[in-house]
Amino acid sequence: MTDTDTQIPDDLPQRVRTITDLAKIAGVSAGTVSRALSGNSLVNTKTRQKIEAIAREHGFRPNQMASKLRRQKTGAVGVAIPLGHDERQQISDAFFMTLLGHLADQLTEKGYDIMLRRVIPSQDEDWLDRFIGSGMIDGVIVVGQSDQFERIEDVADGYLPMVVWGNHQEGQRHCVVGTDNRLGGKLAAEKLIASGCKSLAFLGDTQPIEFAARFAGAKDVAEKMGVSIRALPTHLSRDQTGEEIAEHLLEIEGKIDGIFAATDTIAVSCLKELRDRGIDVPAQLKIVGFDDLPISSQTIPPLTTVRQDIAAGARGLVDLLLRRLAGEDTESLVLPPQLIVRGST
Amino acid sequence: MTDTDTQIPDDLPQRVRTITDLAKIAGVSAGTVSRALSGNSLVNTKTRQKIEAIAREHGFRPNQMASKLRRQKTGAVGVAIPLGHDERQQISDAFFMTLLGHLADQLTEKGYDIMLRRVIPSQDEDWLDRFIGSGMIDGVIVVGQSDQFERIEDVADGYLPMVVWGNHQEGQRHCVVGTDNRLGGKLAAEKLIASGCKSLAFLGDTQPIEFAARFAGAKDVAEKMGVSIRALPTHLSRDQTGEEIAEHLLEIEGKIDGIFAATDTIAVSCLKELRDRGIDVPAQLKIVGFDDLPISSQTIPPLTTVRQDIAAGARGLVDLLLRRLAGEDTESLVLPPQLIVRGST
DNA sequence: CGCATAATTGCAATCGTTTGCAACTTTATC
DNA sequence: GATAAAGTTGCAAACGATTGCAATTATGCG
Known part of the structure; x- marks a missing residue:
């Protein structure tokens, strides 16, 4: 009483x-x-x-908690963003953010809530098991394999409702959605060569497997066509990028006539640096980016780039996840990249 | 057995x-x-x-669900993004995404999970109560007041752990964190006038209260200095913006020598359109943006803009929310905007 | 060794909803 | 009007962890 x-x-x-x-x-x-x-x-x-x-x-x-406890399902999907290679790369990275936005739109539409978790694998060995085992989510979408390929593979064997954004490797066990990075690299290099370039550079870190595949694709073409290509490593976080690119540019000035940037973000910084140096794009140097971020059509000159269809990617991720939640063991989905020709080549 | x-x-x-x-x-x-x-x-x-x-x-x-049920707390914070004015404005909007990224970083650091919810108020009267009453979250951060000011006020009376990103009105009841938009507008107009502009335009919708405040601030200054200023409405979603701006530009050509854009996104589109028309910035027309998005330093010319400190905003939101979760009835936090002078003025 | 006190542990109720089963009401059918 | 079938409702046992209280064991001290 x-x-x-x-x-x-x-x-x-x-x-x-x-x-x-x-x-x-x-x-x-x-x-x-x-x-x-x-x-x-x-x-x-x-x-x-x-x-x-x-x-x-x-x-x-x-009370949802009681309901979820009783029904043994949560109506929420986890979205994990592992920041492996580059701890300074914040979650605020433009590409991830755009993908996340579309994911949010998609999942909301399907009636799922989104539990967002930013993960630094080097500080937390166990991040994926923890997230899955937390009992807070019915399934998980991992955005980017980062350097966690093996861990993801391990988990995939025993946990069905997981879909990963990233690169597809022959024979991998986890379900992945992503662009055909190798083909994308090919398209980029072909375009540069077709535009008359004789000596290429790949601007970006080649460690992450997505980027490695882009580089590999470009290299294939370059070698076949008898054109040289070299990799110039760069970090992703915006503040470092500028200087690093500047250094590279100094070094390669005159020796290179075509740049394939690993991402549009890098390409945009690069355009900026080139302009500051009075190097004309595309007359003296041509550039192709990767992603087709919203910015890329707004630069001067507008950026020629390899488009990843982020919206389609998000749709694919959600669609596959839902099917996995229903018990189906789905195949991976590899999306075709598309060359968008603008003014930088 | x-x-x-x-x-x-x-x-x-x-x-x-x-x-x-x-x-x-x-x-x-x-x-x-x-x-x-x-x-x-x-x-x-x-x-x-x-x-x-x-x-x-x-x-x-x-099992978290059981634990949370028993302990009556969830360890998760809700982040709601109401899309009121512009349904076509996706969650993928650059400013929100950046803020969200910082929020994710902050909250993760404090040990909270993030429950993300995209809301279309016109389709769901009850969104805020539902979210709060869902029993899934300990508190809520609302990103942007949109046209939901009154509803938020209503809820604030009976629910302490809520903090809102947005504009501060005299005497409002909900706890808000945001930039002093009016002051920002002032800074922008002052800069344009100091650079010699005699006739200004505000490019952007004046309905949302943040934008209204920016316009009001600029108007104050313009009127005091005897300079004309007019508002040219624009939508936020990127695809519409281009055409709308183009139309406006046709109309105002020659009559206007300074533009204050409601957001950097609008300003960047505007730069593009101007360039396509061969109008030189800043010689023929000067532009000031608002936000200082990462893109804004990369445009040509680099954009003069009013900076909102998004990271500080995110820190403020999280800090105030945590204090409210502890029972404190906190004051609102108004952040000072900062004029960043670059090449467009 | 005996007793008081402290340190551990077990018991059982509780959080609020869902759901199989049984019980009860209607309604339909002959 | 009796009987079967269908439609509604109530009962009570889950879901899995937490926690106040009681019971047990270990420790200290004279």
């Missing part, structure tokens, strides 16, 4: 917190309320309406 | 799913396991170590 009961005699609109409170008011059992509110069950229409009315009136919402 | 019990005699490594399973193996009670795993309680060191060892060995993780 609480204070409230003692002081307030009867039917004052006490706060309706639980389904049982509501049941008491409606004069039915908790089970019936539960069924009425969940909509689909067998409960008399009049009863249902009465219960719904009371619920609305008191602004009642069933 | 289950099948498993009958078929498998003894100590086969059956899957340890619950704290009770683990307790059985360790030969103690569930309560003890719970205490051991939660670390801080009074449990014999040796017992604790044994339990921890078994837990590790079986990769056991306590």
